[in-house]
Amino acid sequence: MNPKIWLSSPHMGQQEFAFVKEAFDTNWIAPLGPLVNGFENDLELFTGSKYAAALSSGTAALHLALVMLDIKMGDEVICQTLTFSASANPIAYLGAIPIFIDSEPETWNMCPDLLETAIKDRILKGKKPKAIIVVHIYGMPAKIEEIVAIGDKYGIPIIEDAAEALGSTVNGRSVGTFGLMSILSFNGNKIITTSGGGALISDDEKFICQARFLATQARDAAVHYQHSQIGYNYRMSNVCAAIGRGQMQVLPERIKQRRRVYEYYLENLSEIPCVDFLPEPDGSFSNRWLTAVLIDSSKGNGVNRETIRLSLEKDNIESRPLWKPMHLQPVFKDYPSYINGISEPLFNNGLCLPSGSNLKDEDLKRVVDIIKKHF
Numbered sequence: 465m466n467p468k469i470w471l472s473s474p475h476m477g478q479q480e481f482a483f484v485k486e487a488f489d490t491n492w493i494a495p496l497g498p499l500v501n502g503f504e505n506d507l508e509l510f511t512g513s514k515y516a517a518a519l520s521s522g523t524a525a526l527h528l529a530l531v532m533l534d535i536k537m538g539d540e541v542i543c544q545t546l547t548f549s550a551s552a553n554p555i556a557y558l559g560a561i562p563i564f565i566d567s568e569p570e571t572w573n574m575c576p577d578l579l580e581t582a583i584k585d586r587i588l589k590g591k592k593p594k595a596i597i598v599v600h601i602y603g604m605p606a607k608i609e610e611i612v613a614i615g616d617k618y619g620i621p622i623i624e625d626a627a628e629a630l631g632s633t634v635n636g637r638s639v640g641t642f643g644l645m646s647i648l649s650f651n652g653n654k655i656i657t658t659s660g661g662g663a664l665i666s667d668d669e670k671f672i673c674q675a676r677f678l679a680t681q682a683r684d685a686a687v688h689y690q691h692s693q694i695g696y697n698y699r700m701s702n703v704c705a706a707i708g709r710g711q712m713q714v715l716p717e718r719i720k721q722r723r724r725v726y727e728y729y730l731e732n733l734s735e736i737p738c739v740d741f742l743p744e745p746d747g748s749f750s751n752r753w754l755t756a757v758l759i760d761s762s763k764g765n766g767v768n769r770e771t772i773r774l775s776l777e778k779d780n781i782e783s784r785p786l787w788k789p790m791h792l793q794p795v796f797k798d799y800p801s802y803i804n805g806i807s808e809p810l811f812n813n814g815l816c817l818p819s820g821s822n823l824k825d826e827d828l829k830r831v832v833d834i835i836k837k838h839f
């Protein structure tokens with residue numbers, strides 16, 4: 465059996481161990497400490513966001529963002545349909561109603577025109593949505609400037625789900641700095657990892673202070689344990705932040721490496737007529753967290769994304785269909801959705817190829833050779 469090629473596996477640099485040793489040497493083995501503060505500072509410097517709170521996951525960050533926007537039972541929250549379920553689950557945690565919006569073809573993210581149609585329709589039906597969750601899927605920036613303009617026009621706050629897009633920019637500005645608040649993820653499969661972790665970033669200090677407060681069980685300023693509101697145990701541990709500080713040192717290199725993986729596939733597969741790539745629109749820069757291709761089975765002797773996925777699997781290579789849209793998920797299918805027919809064929813024809821920054825040329829060649837054999 466050939467060695468396993470993962471879709472996206474952790475890729476440590478040189479300094480993570482030294483930072484973890486510092487946590488042990490100083491006995492800061494807690495969900496707070498100097499490395500958490502240092503990691504937050506690293507994130508602020510890298511993204512250009514004024515404030516960051518390091519948390520236990522990206523999902524926790526999104527949950528807190530919605531809590532701070534006072535989302536309650538029965539409120540409506542707009543969410544991109546083509547995404548991972550973690551973008552929508554926190555809406556359900558609060559008993560609120562997700563309203564799903566389909567994609568546009570240039571970035572595969574939320575379609576601004578459909579967003580505006582949906583907002584107008586929800587208002588007509590008697591309820592203005594209380595927030596918009598837009599995702600930068602696979603690292604590709606959404607049409608965020610247009611979406612923010614629509615949010616401003618209707619007075620609806622934007623939360624960016626930049627879980628997959630640390631390092632991506634629009635006109636030189638980091639994604640995650642356009643919305644009122646944004647979330648990042650450092651899960652094991654992300655461009656950098658803290659093994660598990662996330663962050664909330666914002667230019668508004670009050671949200672970040674409040675997030676830190678809520679994430680540590682909402683403990684009031686009193687020597688005894690006193691609580692005036694419901695809290696959560698969502699803070700990042702100092703040990704995880706130690707890994708994160710090491711990873712931040714190699715993030716620029718990781719972005720280059722992921723983009724090189726994309727270029728490799730593009731150079732070696734684009735001559736196949738039924739294989740399509742997602743180019744960056746003008747002004748957009750993607751961290752290329754995952755390279756996804758579309759396989760048009762009508763152009764290529766019936767070969768589809770599943771044929772290719774299975775033959776990669778046979779050779780011990782992990783690949784994965786695109787996210788199944790939320791409006792097609794059994795758990796979310798009965799919620800309102802505004803659909804233009806873009807995301808469903810993306811799901812049917814799209815395949816994420818191994819994209820880790822630690823892949824060697826020989827690994828990429830193995831993937832390419834198997835795909836080419838089908839044509």
Ligand SMILES: Cc1ncc(COP(=O)(O)O)c(C=O)c1O
Nearest residue numbers: 521522523548550627649651662
């Ligand atoms: C688009 C998206 N949103 C949210 C999350 C949730 O992040 P986490 O796994 O850190 O909770 C992830 C990744 O897992 C994601 O891919």
